[in-house]
Amino acid sequence: MSDFPRWKYALVALVMLFGVIYALPNVFQPIPAVQVTANRDAPPIDQAVRQKAAAALQQKHVVAGEVIVSKDGHLLATFANSDVQKTGADVIKDALGDGYTVAFKLQPTVPRWLTAIGANSMPLGLDLQGGVHFLMQVDQDDVIDKQETSYADDIRNLMREKKLRYVSANRNAGRGNGIAVAFRTDAERNTAADAMAVAFPDLNVTNGPDTDGHFVVTAKVKPDKLRELAANTIKQNLGTLRNRINALGVSEPLIQQQGEDKIVVELAGVQDPAEAKKLIGATATLEYRAEGGSDAQAAEAARTGNVPPDARLYYERGTGRPILLSKRIIATGNELVDATSSFDSQSGSPSVSVTLNATGAKKMLDFTTGNVGKRMGVVYVERVVDTKVVDGKEVRVPKITQEVINYAVINGVFGKNFQTTGLGSAKEASDLALLLKGGALAAPTDIVEERVIGASLGQDNIDKGFKAVMLGLALVLLAAAIYYKLFGLVADVALFFNLVVLIAIMSMIGVTLTMPGVAGIVLTLGMAIDANVLICERIREELRNGCTPHAAIRAGYEKAWSTILDANVTHLIAALALTTMGTGAIKGFGVTLMIGILTSLFTSVTLTHAFTALIHGHRKLKTLSV
Amino acid sequence: MEIFNHDSNIHFLGMRKYTIAIAIFLMVASVALIATKGLNYGLDFTGGVSMVVDYDQPVEIADVRAALEKGGLDHAVVQALGGTREVSIRMQPKDDPAALQAADGKVNLDRIAADVTRTLQAARPDAKLKSRDYVGSEVGAELRSDGTVAAIFVILGIMAYLWIRFERRFAIAAVATEVHDVLVTLGILALVQREFDMTVLASVLAVIGYSINDKVVVFDRIRELFRLARKAEPEEILNRSINNTLSRTIITSLFTGITMGALYFFGGPVVHGFAITMLIGILVGTLSSIFVASPILLWLGVSKKDLMPVTKENPELARRP
Numbered sequence: 001m002s003d004f005p006r007w008k009y010a011l012v013a014l015v016m017l018f019g020v021i022y023a024l025p026n027v028f029q030p031i032p033a034v035q036v037t038a039n040r041d042a043p044p045i046d047q048a049v050r051q052k053a054a055a056a057l058q059q060k061h062v063v064a065g066e067v068i069v070s071k072d073g074h075l076l077a078t079f080a081n082s083d084v085q086k087t088g089a090d091v092i093k094d095a096l097g098d099g100y101t102v103a104f105k106l107q108p109t110v111p112r113w114l115t116a117i118g119a120n121s122m123p124l125g126l127d128l129q130g131g132v133h134f135l136m137q138v139d140q141d142d143v144i145d146k147q148e149t150s151y152a153d154d155i156r157n158l159m160r161e162k163k164l165r166y167v168s169a170n171r172n173a174g175r176g177n178g179i180a181v182a183f184r185t186d187a188e189r190n191t192a193a194d195a196m197a198v199a200f201p202d203l204n205v206t207n208g209p210d211t212d213g214h215f216v217v218t219a220k221v222k223p224d225k226l227r228e229l230a231a232n233t234i235k236q237n238l239g240t241l242r243n244r245i246n247a248l249g250v251s252e253p254l255i256q257q258q259g260e261d262k263i264v265v266e267l268a269g270v271q272d273p274a275e276a277k278k279l280i281g282a283t284a285t286l287e288y289r290a291e292g293g294s295d296a297q298a299a300e301a302a303r304t305g306n307v308p309p310d311a312r313l314y315y316e317r318g319t320g321r322p323i324l325l326s327k328r329i330i331a332t333g334n335e336l337v338d339a340t341s342s343f344d345s346q347s348g349s350p351s352v353s354v355t356l357n358a359t360g361a362k363k364m365l366d367f368t369t370g371n372v373g374k375r376m377g378v379v380y381v382e383r384v385v386d387t388k389v390v391d392g393k394e395v396r397v398p399k400i401t402q403e404v405i406n407y408a409v410i411n412g413v414f415g416k417n418f419q420t421t422g423l424g425s426a427k428e429a430s431d432l433a434l435l436l437k438g439g440a441l442a443a444p445t446d447i448v449e450e451r452v453i454g455a456s457l458g459q460d461n462i463d464k465g466f467k468a469v470m471l472g473l474a475l476v477l478l479a480a481a482i483y484y485k486l487f488g489l490v491a492d493v494a495l496f497f498n499l500v501v502l503i504a505i506m507s508m509i510g511v512t513l514t515m516p517g518v519a520g521i522v523l524t525l526g527m528a529i530d531a532n533v534l535i536c537e538r539i540r541e542e543l544r545n546g547c548t549p550h551a552a553i554r555a556g557y558e559k560a561w562s563t564i565l566d567a568n569v570t571h572l573i574a575a576l577a578l579t580t581m582g583t584g585a586i587k588g589f590g591v592t593l594m595i596g597i598l599t600s601l602f603t604s605v606t607l608t609h610a611f612t613a614l615i616h617g618h619r620k621l622k623t624l625s626v
Numbered sequence: 627m628e629i630f631n632h633d634s635n636i637h638f639l640g641m642r643k644y645t646i647a648i649a650i651f652l653m654v655a656s657v658a659l660i661a662t663k664g665l666n667y668g669l670d671f672t673g674g675v676s677m678v679v680d681y682d683q684p685v686e687i688a689d690v691r692a693a694l695e696k697g698g699l700d701h702a703v704v705q706a707l708g709g710t711r712e713v714s715i716r717m718q719p720k721d722d723p724a725a726l727q728a729a730d731g732k733v734n735l736d737r738i739a740a741d742v743t744r745t746l747q748a749a750r751p752d753a754k755l756k757s758r759d760y761v762g763s764e765v766g767a768e769l770r771s772d773g774t775v776a777a778i779f780v781i782l783g784i785m786a787y788l789w790i791r792f793e794r795r796f797a798i799a800a801v802a803t804e805v806h807d808v809l810v811t812l813g814i815l816a817l818v819q820r821e822f823d824m825t826v827l828a829s830v831l832a833v834i835g836y837s838i839n840d841k842v843v844v845f846d847r848i849r850e851l852f853r854l855a856r857k858a859e860p861e862e863i864l865n866r867s868i869n870n871t872l873s874r875t876i877i878t879s880l881f882t883g884i885t886m887g888a889l890y891f892f893g894g895p896v897v898h899g900f901a902i903t904m905l906i907g908i909l910v911g912t913l914s915s916i917f918v919a920s921p922i923l924l925w926l927g928v929s930k931k932d933l934m935p936v937t938k939e940n941p942e943l944a945r946r947p
Contacts, residue, residue, distance in 0.1 A: 127896060135765060259768065448762030450735050457678065457756050464894035471892055472885035479881060483629075515896040516825050519889060523832060523904065526885030527839070530878045534843065537874045540628075563846040566791060567839045573783040574835030577776040578828060586828045593832065 004613035012610040015602065016497055022504035025110040025121040031065065032085035033107035034092055036075035036100050045075045049096065053077065056095030062088045078107055082130070082455040106268065122507045124268070125514030125588065128462050130455030131268040134277070136241075138261045139444045143233050144176050147221050151203065152179045153328060155219065158199050164192045167214055178220035180208060189215040230261070233443045236334075238263060241445075254512075263445065277447065285333030286354075286405075286420070290367065291375040293324030314379060317403040325377045325404070330367045335360025341433040344421045350429035351421040365415035372413060378406040378420050465518035472522050473499065476529055484536045486625035490611045491532035491604070498528050498596075498603040505595050516589040524596025530567070531604035534560045539626050549621035557609055564605060572597050630873040639865045642921035649918045653806055656813020663816045668823030668899075669716055671770060673763030675738050676716045678895075682752035684710035690746065697745030698722075705821065707895035712756070714895075715742060719760075735760045773827050777808070780834050792845060793933060795926040800841050803919040807837045811907045821899060829903035836882065836904075837911030840875060841919045847871050848923070849933050858930040864920045872916070879912040 036053070038044050046069065053075060054067045065078035077092065079085040085104060093102045106129065110121055126133050148171050159166050159181075167182040181196075183189040189207070196217065197205045202225040208216035221229075234257055241263060245253045254266040292311030293301070301307045302315075302322035311324045335357050344351040356364060367376075381402050406420050477495065480488040502521065506513070539556030547555060575597060578590025616624075638645075669676040679690075687704055690713050694702045702717040722738045739758045746753040781801055788797040811833055815822060847867040852858050883905060890901035 135762075137762075137764070447760075449765050450760040451757070452735070452739075452759070453757045454755075461894055461896055464892060465897075468889045468893035468897070472888035475884045475888060476881050479884060483877065515894075516828055516900065519825065519828075519893070519897045519900045522885050522889045522893075523882070526882035527836065527878075529881045530839065530874075533874050533878050533881070537871075537877075541870070559850075563843055566846055567842045569791075570784050570787055570838045570842050571835045573787060574780045574831060574838065577780040577783065578831050580772075580776060580779065585824050586831075589825075589828045589832075593835070 004609060004617070008606060009610055009614075012607050015501060015607070019497060019501035019504045021114075021117070022119045022508050023500045025114050025119050026503060026507060028109045028111070028121060030106035030108045030121070031078050032080075032082050033076055033078045033105045034085060034089045035103050035105040036077075036092060036096065037103070038073070038100055043099070045069055045073055045100075049100075050075055052095055053092050056091050057088060060087075060091045062091055064088060076105075076107065082459075118508070120507060120510070122503070122513040123510060124458075124462075125512045125517070125585075126266050126268060126451070126453050126458070127515045128458050128465070128513060129268050130453045130458035131266060132277075133267075133449070133451040133453070134265040134447050135258065135449035136263045136265065136445045137448045138234055138237055138263065139446065140230050140233070140261055141175055142443045143229055144221070144226065147226070147229060148176075148179060151200065151219065151221065154200065155179060155181060155196060158195060159192065162192075162195050164188060164195065166192065172218070176220075176226075178204075178218050181217045181219065182214040183217070184213070184215070186215050189217055193217045234261065234263070237443065237445055241265060262448070277450070285381050286336070287332050287379040287381060288330040288364070289325040289377050289379055290328065290330060290371065291324070291377065292326040295323075298322040298324040314377065314402060314404045316407065317380070317405050323377055323404050323407050325379065330376070331356060331360040331364050335363075339433045341426070341429040342419075343426075344419065347421065349421055350424070350426045351419050352429055352433045353417065353419050355417050356415070361415040364418070365413065368410050368413045368415070372410050374410060375407055376410050377404045379403070380405045461515050465515060469499075469518060469522055469525075473525055476525060480529060480532070484532070484626055486615070487532075487536050487539070487608075487612070490608050490615070491529060491536070493611060494532065494603040494608045495525060495528055497607060498600050499525060501599045501603060502592075502596050505599065506592065511591055511595075512588060514585055514588045516585045517592045520589040520592030520596065524593060524600060527571070528596065528600035528604055531560070531564045531600060532608060534563055534567075535605070535608070536626055539624065543624060543626070549616070549624045552624065553612060553616065557605070561605065564601070568597055568601055628873070630876065634869050634872060635865075636869060636872075637865060638868050638916060639861050639921060639924060641917070642924070645917035646921050646925075649806055649914065652810050652813070656809045656816070659813045659816040660809075663819065665812065665816050665822040666819045667766070668821045668826075669759060669761050670824040670827075671766040671822065673761050673766050674716055674718045675722075675735060676714060676759040676761075677739060677742055678707065678756040678758075679713050679715060679743070679746060680754045680756050681711045681713075681750060682754075683750075685713065685750065685753075687713065689749065690715070693746050693749035694742070697741070697748065699742065699745060702742075707898075712895065769824065769827070773831070776831055777834070780831065781805070784834075784838050788842070788845075792849060793928070795923060795928045795932065796845050796849075799919055799922040799926060800838060800845070802922050803841060803914050804834055804838060806918060807907065807910050807914050808834060810910045811903065814906050814910075815903065820902065823899060825897060825900040826903050829900045829907070832904060833907030833911060836907060837914065840878070840911050840915040843874065844868060844871050844915055844919060845923075848920070848928070852928075852930045852933045855930070860924055860928055860930075864924055864928075868916055868920055875912060875915055879908050883908050 036045065036049075038049075043049070050067055050069050054064070054077075057064050057067070057077070062084060063080065064084075065080065067075070067077040070076050075092075077088060079088050089102050089104060093100075096102075108115075108121065110119070114120075152169055152171055156166075156169050158164075159169065165184070165188060167184060169179060169181040172178055172180050181192065183192060193205050193207065196203065196219060200219070202222055203219040204222050205217060205219050208218040210216065238255060238257060242253075242255050245255065245265065245267070253268075254264065256264045258264045289312075293308055297308065298313070299322055301311075301313050301324060307313050308324065310327050312327055314323045314325055315321065316323055336354060339355070340353050342351055342353055343349070379402055381400060408421070473495070477492045480491050480495070482488065484491065499521070502524065506517075511517070535556050538560045539552050542552035542555045542559075543549070572594065575590050575593040579587055579594060580590075687706055690704050691702075694700075694704065694715070699717065699721055701721040702715050705714045705716075706712070707714050717738075719738065722741050735758055739755060743753065743755045781804060784804070785797045785801050788800050808830060811830060815826070820826070844867055847870055848864055851863045851867055851870075855863060886901045886904045886908065889897055890905065893901060
């Protein structure tokens with residue numbers, strides 16, 4: 001058959017080769033390993049550490065594959081299965097002590113020449129390898145609250161600077177309703193509104209209602225700005241979570257934005273979910289605030305409940321001593337660059353050394369310059385979310401704990417670097433330093449979904465999934481070969497390569513393989529054969545109509561093509577919709593289905609055509625085996 | 627080998643009064659079932675806590691339930707997960723008052739899981755916790771709206787494509803049949819009260835894809851026969867199209883059915899719901915391709931002249947200088 005052009009043969013051969021090479025890495029299963037990283041204050045990992053770990057393993061009769069020091073300075077120990085891995089990790093943890101972080105890892109075994117050309121195995125989803133999954137929701141309300149409060153402050157400052165007299169400047173009731181500034185005269189209001197519009201381009205300044213002689217200006221944060229802030233908040237939270245999780249020593253964590261305000265965190269392998277949750281769920285931050293009143297005033301305020309207008313009442317951690325601090329925040333945890341735990345050189349008590357970024361440093365410098373000798377308080381803000389059941393519905397109530405952890409006289413002018421002392425223990429100092437270094441979350445984040453999948457369940461799923469794919473494939477191959485004979489066999493080759501190319505593409509673009517993804521693969525295989533059924537039925541029909549074998553093949557492929565195209569495009573539309581779903585599992589299924597439809601278009605039509613042409617091409621045919 | 631007589635000429639459209647009546651009845655019954663019995667939404671949709679517990683020896687569901695009730699966990703939903711040694715337990719966090727109090731109202735999955743394991747082990751020491759999940763109810767609400775949006779997107783997308791490639795009547799007939807398929811599939815799920823979770827939702831959406839595939843093949847043949855035939859009697863053309871594609875329709879359904887059967891029997895509990903939904907969808911979709919889609923098309927009044935000019939002549943006209 002001469003109407004099958006040579007370049008198409010070449011294309012088919014190339015695609016087959018590509019499929020085999022890029023699907024190959026999946027044959028090399030990663031092996032369970034334990035990765036040890038030295039903490040900041042511990043001696044780095046060297047041969048001595050390696051020997052210590054190896055000896056401990058040997059002593060406890062834990063069989064390790066190999067114990068090596070990797071190029072990037074980690075200690076790696078491989079194990080035969082996840083059970084041994086778990087015991088191995090415990091033994092190593094005991095042997096090396098607190099200075100090291102021990103984490104579970106899957107060590108890839110893909111040969112270097114494959115990874116060099118970008119061929120990697122498909123990452124496995126949690127349902128296939130076990131692990132913990134958290135879905136976290138970022139509280140965007142808090143972003144609006146913070147913005148409006150801070151703008152209210154800024155507006156008051158502006159009025160003072162420009163010497164504009166105002167009656168009041170407060171947030172309107174209801175979140176997102178802006179800040180209302182009241183003036184005595186219309187003229188004052190207009191001047192102030194102009195000044196505000198110039199000074200704060202991100203605010204929409206409008207005249208509000210005039211009530212009992214007060215002229216009101218309403219300043220609202222522009223929706224664009226709010227959207228931008230929300231996006232930045234998510235981005236910052238993602239970064240923060242990444243830092244915190246890296247501190248856990250987990251290898252290859254997945255930290256992704258999902259939808260508008262959610263973040264997925266997946267930690268593969270056997271982890272301690274409680275520990276992970278504690279670290280990623282905590283929202284602790286520091287606020288540096290100026291003194292807001294004397295001790296006597298504070299005691300008075302605590303007793304009577306009358307707090308001075310520009311101050312807030314706090315209590316000291318541990319002692320419960322009432323402290324008045326200014327409402328204005330000097331610097332917050334967001335402006336913090338680095339925090340390390342150490343011991344205070346003077347008192348010997350645990351402390352945290354803090355480094356601020358430029359804006360934080362400038363604010364701190366400005367403040368301390370004029371306030372040496374005054375006191376400054378450090379407020380530790382921790383947020384926990386309560387879930388209460390009200391009228392049968394779950395309601396989340398954030399509970400915010402604010403404690404003064406340090407209240408001391410400012411000893412000198414400082415900006416970028418300073419120390420926070422007064423922490424309870426060395427452990428508390430290092431915990432706080434870790435949290436602060438990880439960065440404060442820009443907005444509070446709640447865990448709204450949590451899944452813990454045992455590693456054995458993962459292996460179980462892999463085994464079952466593999467069995468289902470192989471059995472499904474085998475049955476269809478058999479059925480096609482029986483029903484369509486030689487053409488069925490050609491379709492079988494195509495179906496097999498469809499699986500190979502599908503896996504190759506999924507591996508190349510790094511689609512995470514999950515159980516719904518496996519279902520997608522199986523479904524794709526079942527439906528990919530449809531194109532061949534269409535072609536074979538068509539060829540049979542043409543033969544019955546009296547066509548010669550060659551003409552029947554040609555007509556069969558030609559006439560079936562438009563049907564195959566229409567059927568696949570409509571199917572593709574359905575698969576596309578699945579990929580738009582926010583949820584990871586359905587998305588994975590949709591992506592698999594979509595790639596599968598595209599690969600099957602090629603393998604079922606072009607690839608089988610090439611094979612058919614190759615088999616029947618130069619021979620005179622009386623009959624076709626179809 | 628051939629299973630189907632290629633000369634088959636069953637008068638499918640002759641039965642159209644009955645088949646459409648049955649289809650309408652099934653749809654109404656499905657809507658009624660969904661409205662009265664409702665879908666048995668899984669954890670993904672309702673929110674709550676879910677655990678998978680393994681036993682070394684076979685266990686009766688009733689025993690697990692009794693053990694939980696004894697421990698004060700009355701409202702837990704217990705289901706077998708394919709086999710007699712693995713059970714799934716679902717509950718709302720508030721069903722474990724002890725854990726709720728201890729954590730001051732905060733959902734404490736670790737605590738709930740520990741409570742359940744302890745309760746079960748009191749009755750059967752061989753009970754082992756395999757996995758545990760917690761899902762907030764907002765996630766479910768989002769999933770539900772996402773699913774609805776996706777389904778509407780699919781239906782509109784397919785309608786637009788068929789409208790352009792075929793003709794308005796084909797688009798309407800396809801979408802009407804599509805709605806029938808989805809409703810009946812959901813109706814069967816409501817009838818047998820199979821757990822409706824995320825994978826089942828994915829499966830329902832995949833059913834739309836599968837069944838449209840089936841209809842398009844028949845429609846394609848209808849278009850071809852209309853164009854070829856000199857004297858085109860719509861009923862005769864439609865009937866011939868169904869008969870011509872009958873063998874393909876059934877063989878493809880069988881092949882896809884085989885793979886889904888393999889997934890159902892060997893794929894494990896995670897994909898059970900997916901596979902069974904797909905099998906139901908394949909059956910419904912295949913039957914509706916044969917008995918429902920074409921009668922609707924006939925009823926909408928499809929004719930030869932609607933199909934002639936669109937794709938055949940325009941390209942040739944365009945090529946002329």
